[in-house]
Amino acid sequence: MHDVAAVVVCLIFLGPVLWVAYSAFRPSRDLFTFPPNLSLNGFSLQNFQAVFASGDVARYAFNSLLVAAISSLITIIASSMAGFALAKFKFPGRNLIFMVILAALLIPLQVLMVPVFLVLKTLGWVNQLIGIIVPPAATPTGTFMMRQFIRGIPDELIEAARLDGASDWKIYRHIILPLCAPMSAALGIISFTWRWNDYLWPLIVVNNQDKFTLQLSLANLVGTNTVEWGTLLAYAILVLIPVLIVFLLFQRLFLKGQVGAAVKG
Amino acid sequence: MNILQPVSRANQTQGFKVPTDLKQIGFRLTPYLFLLPTLGMLTAFSLVPLLYGFWMSLHNINVLHGRSEFIGLQNYFNLLHDPKFGLSLLNTAGYTLAVVPSIVVVSLAIAIFLRKSTPARLFARVGFYIPFVLSPVVVATSWKWLLNEDLGVVDGFLKWAGIATVPWLTDDTAARISVVVTTVWNLVGFYMLMVLAGLSQINDELYDAARIAGANPWQRFWRITLPMLRPTLLLIVVLATIHATQAFETILLLTDGGPANATRLVVQNMYDSAFVRLEPGYGVAQSILLLPLILFIAWLQMRLFREEKII
Numbered sequence: 255m256h257d258v259a260a261v262v263v264c265l266i267f268l269g270p271v272l273w274v275a276y277s278a279f280r281p282s283r284d285l286f287t288f289p290p291n292l293s294l295n296g297f298s299l300q301n302f303q304a305v306f307a308s309g310d311v312a313r314y315a316f317n318s319l320l321v322a323a324i325s326s327l328i329t330i331i332a333s334s335m336a337g338f339a340l341a342k343f344k345f346p347g348r349n350l351i352f353m354v355i356l357a358a359l360l361i362p363l364q365v366l367m368v369p370v371f372l373v374l375k376t377l378g379w380v381n382q383l384i385g386i387i388v389p390p391a392a393t394p395t396g397t398f399m400m401r402q403f404i405r406g407i408p409d410e411l412i413e414a415a416r417l418d419g420a421s422d423w424k425i426y427r428h429i430i431l432p433l434c435a436p437m438s439a440a441l442g443i444i445s446f447t448w449r450w451n452d453y454l455w456p457l458i459v460v461n462n463q464d465k466f467t468l469q470l471s472l473a474n475l476v477g478t479n480t481v482e483w484g485t486l487l488a489y490a491i492l493v494l495i496p497v498l499i500v501f502l503l504f505q506r507l508f509l510k511g512q513v514g515a516a517v518k519g
Numbered sequence: 520m521n522i523l524q525p526v527s528r529a530n531q532t533q534g535f536k537v538p539t540d541l542k543q544i545g546f547r548l549t550p551y552l553f554l555l556p557t558l559g560m561l562t563a564f565s566l567v568p569l570l571y572g573f574w575m576s577l578h579n580i581n582v583l584h585g586r587s588e589f590i591g592l593q594n595y596f597n598l599l600h601d602p603k604f605g606l607s608l609l610n611t612a613g614y615t616l617a618v619v620p621s622i623v624v625v626s627l628a629i630a631i632f633l634r635k636s637t638p639a640r641l642f643a644r645v646g647f648y649i650p651f652v653l654s655p656v657v658v659a660t661s662w663k664w665l666l667n668e669d670l671g672v673v674d675g676f677l678k679w680a681g682i683a684t685v686p687w688l689t690d691d692t693a694a695r696i697s698v699v700v701t702t703v704w705n706l707v708g709f710y711m712l713m714v715l716a717g718l719s720q721i722n723d724e725l726y727d728a729a730r731i732a733g734a735n736p737w738q739r740f741w742r743i744t745l746p747m748l749r750p751t752l753l754l755i756v757v758l759a760t761i762h763a764t765q766a767f768e769t770i771l772l773l774t775d776g777g778p779a780n781a782t783r784l785v786v787q788n789m790y791d792s793a794f795v796r797l798e799p800g801y802g803v804a805q806s807i808l809l810l811p812l813i814l815f816i817a818w819l820q821m822r823l824f825r826e827e828k829i830i
Binding site: 353364489 | 547549550551553554555556557558560561563564565566567568569571572575632633635637638639640642643644645646647648649650652653654655656657659660661662663664665667670672679704712761765767768772786789790793794799802803806809810813814817820821
């Protein structure tokens, strides 16, 4: 009984998403009927066709994919390197550096958006995809996760390699990185969804249509009043499906509760 | 080569040669080199902007001509007399005071409801988490559609039930409520997980003992669950406060701060000053004014993380 109630309450909670999905497959003319028409003959793909007619959606999708993939890769590499240094080396200022990294990363990008924008302008990264890719790539979550994980790797492995004459870079490359693979995968998957979902950076950094991400182009359409609701809803469904699939496939990773995710992706 | 000092001294006392070969120096520099990418990004996108921000806030910057003129604290004085900024502060405070307790209560309720790990409840946990993985753009689009005054399903239902419809996004109070509800819906799954993690730490024997002593479920909740969850709930309050004070993207799309600035929050006000009205110095001055508050919250958060052994 309790179980049935749990599922029912959950479905009601998800009502907004389910309703959007349902509406996206309705022809525009009977989008607004209540109670809803649940018969199958009202089913239509015309909204999705309208999405692809609304702009260069394939290009935006490509941009989104590129941004999310490269940014996640940078996150994995930078975090695992920093995690290695913080977990396996003793050096002056280690704790201080760790605290500074955390503190600085806890300052939300929102607060610094204006000067960061001007930094990007100086670098010539405005209106470039690289301007969306790099600034969010340093995340406290990544540094936490990697440091924690690498701490668990036995020191003997590193010592043995060092006695064999391996350089620290080789140790990182051939011991740490392969052993970190599961953690890198987890971080990569989670950070991919964050970067895919990003809206603030594209909004500030990009003006040219050909550099739009999916999020930015959908947001732009929401802002104009000339677009049909059916199109917007179908677009929203297209934009959320990749993230939903990744989430459902790897839900365990997400449900472990990445506390850092609450603060800054 | 300050870093080498202690090593060489130690070696000398033991009668070894002072290490001069590059390998030793390389070994000492290695951790810093490994930290370079992270520290580089941090410098470029946190430290430099922070300092640059201070500088900007003291200048009147003309974006079109690229000229700037030193005006001292004028931006800050202007802020004190800016009713829009004042309103946005007030709105942010009200929004935070509504969002944070709602998140605590709702996430607690859901987590207790889903506490036992039966398949159905594990399924429901995944479901409740889904809104948290949706992008702000998707969340705003969906809710804008649901709450649409003429065509939305919420008003459609009210009409069908014979109750008066509500202009959810165009009336001051209704828009404020809508924005809070959307936020709670969006974030509560994440906090539910935190409560569930906290609940799993509570020893079942405590409940058994209370049951034997004749405590009813209500008493068990107040006397056991709530006190044992105190650290978790504290962390949730801090994180939700951070979430609420940074809120911007979803609301920008949902109401654009309207109607009549009723849902204009501080971050939007900054964005507006800098990128719409093109007064970046004035926009940054608002961030700087809020910085002590933000640093305080960040400090609080670090302390809690340490206590909870998250760091």
